[in-house]
Amino acid sequence: MSxxxxxxxxxxxxDRAFDFSSQQRAWLQFKESMRRDRQFDFMVxxxxxxxxxxxxxxxxxxxxxxxxxxxxxxxxxxxxxxxGELRCVIGPNGAGKTTMMDIITGKTRPxxxxxxxxxxxxxxxxxxPEIAEIGIGRKFQxxxxxxxxxxxxxxxxxxxxxxxxFPTLFARLxxxxxxxxxxxxxxxxxxxxxxxxxxxxxxxxxxxLEIGMLLMQxxxxxxxxxxxxxxxxxxxxRTAELLLSLQGKHSVVVVEHDMDFVRSIARRxxxxxQGTVLAEGSMEQVQNDPxxxxxxxxx
Amino acid sequence: MGPLTPLxxxxxxxVMLAVVLLVAIAVPVLNLAVPDGNPWHVSTYTVTLLGKxxxxxxxxxxxxxxxxxxxxxxxGHGAFFALGGYAMGMYLMRQIGDRGVxxxxxxxxxxxxxxxxxxxxxxxxxxxxxxxxxMVVLLPGLLAFVFGWLAFRxxxxxxxxxxxxxxxTYALMLAFFRNEMGFGGNNGLTDFKDILGFNLQxxxxxxxxxxxxxxxxxxxxIACRWIVTSRLxxxxxxxxxxxxxxxxxxxxVDRVKLAIWTFSAMLAGVAGALYVPQVGIINPGEFAxxxxxELVVWVAVGGRATLYGAVVGAVLVNYGKTYFTxxxxxxxxxxxxxxxxxxxxxxxRGIAGLFRLRLRRRTEAPAVREARx
Ligand SMILES: Nc1ncnc2c1ncn2[C@@H]1O[C@H](COP(=O)(O)OP(=O)(O)O)[C@@H](O)[C@H]1O
Ligand SMILES: [Mg+2]
Numbered sequence: 001m002s003x004x005x006x007x008x009x010x011x012x013x014x015d016r017a018f019d020f021s022s023q024q025r026a027w028l029q030f031k032e033s034m035r036r037d038r039q040f041d042f043m044v045x046x047x048x049x050x051x052x053x054x055x056x057x058x059x060x061x062x063x064x065x066x067x068x069x070x071x072x073x074x075x076x077x078x079x080x081x082x083x084g085e086l087r088c089v090i091g092p093n094g095a096g097k098t099t100m101m102d103i104i105t106g107k108t109r110p111x112x113x114x115x116x117x118x119x120x121x122x123x124x125x126x127x128x129p130e131i132a133e134i135g136i137g138r139k140f141q142x143x144x145x146x147x148x149x150x151x152x153x154x155x156x157x158x159x160x161x162x163x164x165x166f167p168t169l170f171a172r173l174x175x176x177x178x179x180x181x182x183x184x185x186x187x188x189x190x191x192x193x194x195x196x197x198x199x200x201x202x203x204x205x206x207x208x209l210e211i212g213m214l215l216m217q218x219x220x221x222x223x224x225x226x227x228x229x230x231x232x233x234x235x236x237x238r239t240a241e242l243l244l245s246l247q248g249k250h251s252v253v254v255v256e257h258d259m260d261f262v263r264s265i266a267r268r269x270x271x272x273x274q275g276t277v278l279a280e281g282s283m284e285q286v287q288n289d290p291x292x293x294x295x296x297x298x299x
Numbered sequence: 300m301g302p303l304t305p306l307x308x309x310x311x312x313x314v315m316l317a318v319v320l321l322v323a324i325a326v327p328v329l330n331l332a333v334p335d336g337n338p339w340h341v342s343t344y345t346v347t348l349l350g351k352x353x354x355x356x357x358x359x360x361x362x363x364x365x366x367x368x369x370x371x372x373x374x375g376h377g378a379f380f381a382l383g384g385y386a387m388g389m390y391l392m393r394q395i396g397d398r399g400v401x402x403x404x405x406x407x408x409x410x411x412x413x414x415x416x417x418x419x420x421x422x423x424x425x426x427x428x429x430x431x432x433x434m435v436v437l438l439p440g441l442l443a444f445v446f447g448w449l450a451f452r453x454x455x456x457x458x459x460x461x462x463x464x465x466x467x468t469y470a471l472m473l474a475f476f477r478n479e480m481g482f483g484g485n486n487g488l489t490d491f492k493d494i495l496g497f498n499l500q501x502x503x504x505x506x507x508x509x510x511x512x513x514x515x516x517x518x519x520x521i522a523c524r525w526i527v528t529s530r531l532x533x534x535x536x537x538x539x540x541x542x543x544x545x546x547x548x549x550x551x552v553d554r555v556k557l558a559i560w561t562f563s564a565m566l567a568g569v570a571g572a573l574y575v576p577q578v579g580i581i582n583p584g585e586f587a588x589x590x591x592x593e594l595v596v597w598v599a600v601g602g603r604a605t606l607y608g609a610v611v612g613a614v615l616v617n618y619g620k621t622y623f624t625x626x627x628x629x630x631x632x633x634x635x636x637x638x639x640x641x642x643x644x645x646x647x648r649g650i651a652g653l654f655r656l657r658l659r660r661r662t663e664a665p666a667v668r669e670a671r672x
Contacts, residue, residue, distance in 0.1 A: 105547070128546060128547060129547075129550070129551060132547060133549050140544075144541050144543075146536070146537045146540055146544070147541075148536060148540055149533060149536065149537065153533055156530070156533070157533055157534060157537055157545075157548065158548045160549075163550050163551070164551065165531065165555055165558045166558075168529070168531040168550070168555075169526070169529050169531040169558075170529070171529070171530040171531075213548065
């Protein structure tokens with residue numbers, strides 16, 4: 001099989017049946033991929049990929065573009081995250097924050113641009129599960145935990161490890177794995193709820209459980225979308241503590257609307273507007289930037 | 300881990316298997332040891348009827364495995380059942396030998412009737428039981444694998460998937476109706492004489508087939524329990540409840556579905572193979588779309604995602620069917636439809652849901668006490 005048809009298959013695999021617009025997009029991407037200078041390798045073995053962060057950043061997004069039916073959701077975006085950093089991304093509704101995460105995690109394919117994990121790993125060549133496997137975890141905007149599983153089982157399912165069919169069928173929890181689950185239960189403060197069905201948790205608890213599920217995958221980079229939406233103040237404080245406890249060990253990108261919350265955790269803030277970076281810096285710098293003020297006051 | 304470990308915590312399943320065991324001991328004794336005429340005698344007709352119910356029960360378990368635990372509403376499981384049945388039917392046809400109406404030593408009657416001169420290639424080897432038994436699981440497994448591979452990797456789900464499973468069984472029905480296919484056309488395969496050298500009409504053979512069905516149900520049930528209580532089973536339920544999320548945490552959703560789906564189809568083939576020698580015929584009618592829909596009703600009535608509920612549903616609904624089609628033949632479809640509506644409205648968790656409610660109340664009490672203390 002030629003490399004070109006392999007890459008075409010690769011692209012087709014990503015899109016859903018009965019979704020014609022995304023099939024169209026896949027076709028455009030297919031044509032794009034036929035360009036000689038951009039042909040993919042025959043096979044990507046995720047295990048062989050090595051993360052290279054010797055220059056500092058763990059995530060490189062360069063000149064990224066994506067449009068939906070002509071609407072530019074991401075417009076020449078450049079965005080870098082350092083290893084071990086806790087970064088906040090703010091911006092009005094529709095700024096493209098969620099779309100950016102969709103692209104990093106392989107859910108949406110960009111029209112052009114590059115996304116690298118470290119200096120060497122081209123994320124645009126990997127599928128969603130492959131991206132999860134190399135260490136990028138994501139918390140969705142709407143908490144989606146497995147409602148009919150207990151809190152403990154949710155963490156068990158999310159745990160890093162061999163996730164192929166037969167190893168999963170024969171899997172047994174080792175003492176070490178059990179300890180890791182208990183540890184994460186402690187971090188997210190749900191030790192008491194371990195045997196409860198996740199569907200019975202409060203909204204805030206579900207958000208924490210989701211962060212816990214992320215941690216079970218030992219991700220190098222965590223993408224957290226609107227973690228405090230709908231939370232009480234107490235829950236927010238608890239969440240801030242939780243996220244702060246992660247920096248250093250993990251690189252974290254938090255998308256959030258709530259300014260108080262961002263102020264309470266952020267060192268560096270990136271303001272996204274109309275799919276591109278409007279400003280970047282400390283919270284103070286960003287807040288005093290006239291363009292940012294205009295965007296937020298104009299909202 | 301012992302062979303019964305998967306039954307831990309499954310009160311419903313334990314009770315169900317205990318009943319099956321009891322019936323499996325009592326019925327042969329009452330049939331073979333108690334003389335005809337004695338009020339305790341169980342007729343051979345009843346033995347065979349019960350054997351048929353047991354093979355249906357196994358089939359229902361396979362449907363619940365994919366519907367209840369994986370979220371795939373298969374409206375085509377009858378096809379896997381029928382394929383297993385045809386594989387067994389082919390063996391039984393070859394067993395007839397030269398005792399057919401036309402007395403041909405090799406060719407089954409319908410081939411002689413069609414003026415065929417030799418056995419089609421795919422009928423070769425079916426005179427050997429082991430090969431036929433292998434085909435009983437391989438043919439449905441292969442069909443399910445190819446179908447699932449195409450459907451799951453292109454992420455066809457929900458109603459669309461249900462519709463194409465229905466189309467699958469319908470297409471097979473049309474194909475098997477054709478004489479040129481070489482499976483006896485609309486008459487199917489019938490007039491069986493014996494199995495493994497034992498006369499199919501003999502009481503003892505009937506009892507043996509009944510026992511084989513009970514054993515297959517017990518083993519199949521425990522195998523399915525083993526899957527659903529494994530981590531893979533928890534992944535399956537996760538796929539059922541939040542497929543995209545499961546993919547996202549790193550599971551190959553299409554492969555998990557493919558594995559469980561294929562296993563389910565193979566087990567459905569076993570059910571079909573046990574069914575055919577007991578009812579004495581297999582014809583394309585077994586592929587009828589309505590059959591597959593009925594299966595789903597059995598599971599819904601018994602209670603989805605419990606496995607034992609599928610057994611209860613299959614037996615009760617089929618008992619009802621036997622009764623109804625005897626008493627008011629025209630009313631059966633209405634009764635079935637009405638039953639489905641009633642269950643959906645009044646008992647969304649089926650009959651098993653009634654038990655579960657009680658169990659939960661009983662087990663919750665101590666926890667509440669603990670919480671207060
Ligand atoms: N799959 C999609 N199809 C069409 N439009 C989309 C799609 N996803 C996002 N958009 C649009 O792109 C813009 C950016 O959306 P989003 O990234 O969700 O913004 P944010 O998360 O910053 O609020 C919005 O105008 C949204 O309507
Ligand atoms: Mg958003």
